[in-house]
Amino acid sequence: MPVSPDLECDRDHAISFVARPHGTSRGRHIRVARTLVTCATAARVLNQIGMPPEAQSAYRHVNVHNPHCPLFFSADERAWACPAALENHPVWGINWAGASLICQHLGGRLPSQQEWECFASNNDPSRTYPWGEAPATHLLANFGEHFGGTSAVGSFPASELGLYDLAGNLSEWCHDHLATAGAQPSPCERVVKGGAWSKDAHYLEIAMSRGKWERLGTTTIGFRPVWDDS
Amino acid sequence: MAHHRSGSNFLNDLLQAHPRIECINEPLSMHTRYFRECDLEPWTGDDFDPVLLHRSLASHEILRAFLFDFRAYLSQSSDTRVIGFKDTIFFEKLEWLKAFIPSLKILFLRREPRSIVSSVLRTKLLELWDYARLVPPAFRKVRPNYVSQVDPADQAAAAAELVAMSIVTRHEFARRAIQNFDHIEVHLDDLMRRPGEQLEAVAEFLDVPPHDGPLTFLQQRQEMSRGGMFSSFRVQEDVRNAWERHLNPAQLQAIEDVLRCQ
Numbered sequence: 001m002p003v004s005p006d007l008e009c010d011r012d013h014a015i016s017f018v019a020r021p022h023g024t025s026r027g028r029h030i031r032v033a034r035t036l037v038t039c040a041t042a043a044r045v046l047n048q049i050g051m052p053p054e055a056q057s058a059y060r061h062v063n064v065h066n067p068h069c070p071l072f073f074s075a076d077e078r079a080w081a082c083p084a085a086l087e088n089h090p091v092w093g094i095n096w097a098g099a100s101l102i103c104q105h106l107g108g109r110l111p112s113q114q115e116w117e118c119f120a121s122n123n124d125p126s127r128t129y130p131w132g133e134a135p136a137t138h139l140l141a142n143f144g145e146h147f148g149g150t151s152a153v154g155s156f157p158a159s160e161l162g163l164y165d166l167a168g169n170l171s172e173w174c175h176d177h178l179a180t181a182g183a184q185p186s187p188c189e190r191v192v193k194g195g196a197w198s199k200d201a202h203y204l205e206i207a208m209s210r211g212k213w214e215r216l217g218t219t220t221i222g223f224r225p226v227w228d229d230s
Numbered sequence: 231m232a233h234h235r236s237g238s239n240f241l242n243d244l245l246q247a248h249p250r251i252e253c254i255n256e257p258l259s260m261h262t263r264y265f266r267e268c269d270l271e272p273w274t275g276d277d278f279d280p281v282l283l284h285r286s287l288a289s290h291e292i293l294r295a296f297l298f299d300f301r302a303y304l305s306q307s308s309d310t311r312v313i314g315f316k317d318t319i320f321f322e323k324l325e326w327l328k329a330f331i332p333s334l335k336i337l338f339l340r341r342e343p344r345s346i347v348s349s350v351l352r353t354k355l356l357e358l359w360d361y362a363r364l365v366p367p368a369f370r371k372v373r374p375n376y377v378s379q380v381d382p383a384d385q386a387a388a389a390a391e392l393v394a395m396s397i398v399t400r401h402e403f404a405r406r407a408i409q410n411f412d413h414i415e416v417h418l419d420d421l422m423r424r425p426g427e428q429l430e431a432v433a434e435f436l437d438v439p440p441h442d443g444p445l446t447f448l449q450q451r452q453e454m455s456r457g458g459m460f461s462s463f464r465v466q467e468d469v470r471n472a473w474e475r476h477l478n479p480a481q482l483q484a485i486e487d488v489l490r491c492q
Contacts, residue, residue, distance in 0.1 A: 145463045
């Protein structure tokens with residue numbers, strides 16, 4: 001089933017937002033995709049880019065070596081595809097470089113960690129979850145193995161900005177390298193935010209950040225593009 | 231390191247509940263196809279080549295780049311953050327692995343063999359891991375005297391025998407090489423029965439201060455069974471004794487025969 005047109009992951013359907021970190025008066029104008037990039041969108045973009053199949057014994061962008069990877073290269077069609085049942089699900093199995101590439105093709109980019117925290121909290125640094133302070137439940141987000149896997153985008157209530165799955169379903173690649181206190185940023189780890197279908201509730205907290213090896217396309221990380229608004 | 235279906239996803243998540251531990255999931259078996267295809271093919275320390283890594287990787291440029299990056303990623307491990315990985319392969323390549331990443335420490339997770347067999351069969355992993363092709367020849371090398379008593383027409387018993395062979399083979403490979411590493415063995419049953427004591431030992435082994443995150447994680451995950459095939463939300467009863475409900479007498483006999491053979 002195709003995703004609702006309102007939830008298309010492109011600039012025209014994105015939410016205009018001014019990121020004001022730490023309550024600053026001058027903010028950064030961006031547009032934020034309402035949903036994580038879906039499997040259908042990822043397959044379409046890979047085909048538009050002309051991404052060849054991942055024919056090597058290790059992958060460049062798409063982890064086709066995980067037997068459950070939702071994306072595959074159809075030898076008959078000579079194109080990337082996904083199972084029909086997963087078209088509306090957020091795509092996983094794409095590493096940081098692949099996520100960046102797809103965002104770039106969509107005319108956008110991955111958000112910075114700071115931007116992500118701004119739009120997830122609607123510029124409220126005191127907020128715990130995208131919906132506020134209420135404890136996480138399976139009615140608010142897909143986390144803690146309540147559903148055993150990803151769910152279609154738009155399945156849970158949107159934030160007040162109209163953004164879906166800021167907490168749960170899949171974590172989200174950010175642009176930044178992981179920086180830990182008193183240490184240089186890790187050259188091979190990128191920040192991920194937002195928790196995921198298999199993770200516990202505390203990963204859903206806006207302030208929670210993890211660093212993940214950027215080479216891996218895992219079962220719990222997706223991505224959401226943003227666009228700079230002049 | 232753990233045999234398939236030994237609770238390694240659970241342990242992986244459990245370790246990551248500690249704020250100083252990062253453990254990536256199956257980088258060698260689920261992010262390349264190469265090592266699944268050459269599973270149970272021994273690589274020795276002498277096979278290590280600093281440029282090619284292994285002669286069989288000569289034509290696998292992207293995989294070699296991946297492995298070099300992997301080593302660089304792991305080398306970020308420090309006094310303040312322990313970085314590791316969980317995998318269910320490489321038992322027979324430990325000597326090579328030691329040459330490739332000399333500083334590696336191994337936490338070897340073990341589980342009651344009947345539970346492993348039962349879980350592998352129920353999750354239909356025989357095909358994914360190509361047991362029928364890979365396990366018998368490797369098993370014959372570690373247990374050349376084994377004579378199967380399984381009725382060839384009894385496919386269920388034959389499948390159980392095959393998984394038991396995999397366990398014996400991988401554990402024998404581990405026994406031969408693990409002493410080259412700073413290592414610790416943890417049994418899944420012990421971890422569930424005496425979590426405080428076991429987690430303390432793991433923290434000491436990994437040189438991180440004790441933290442209540444892993445224990446809280448363990449308790450929460452044991453409150454109920456839910457989620458998919460690889461979920462770590464499981465009540466103890468579903469983890470420890472499920473084999474009693476799922477294995478028949480012929481399967482149990484086949485497993486025992488394989489385990490007893492020297």
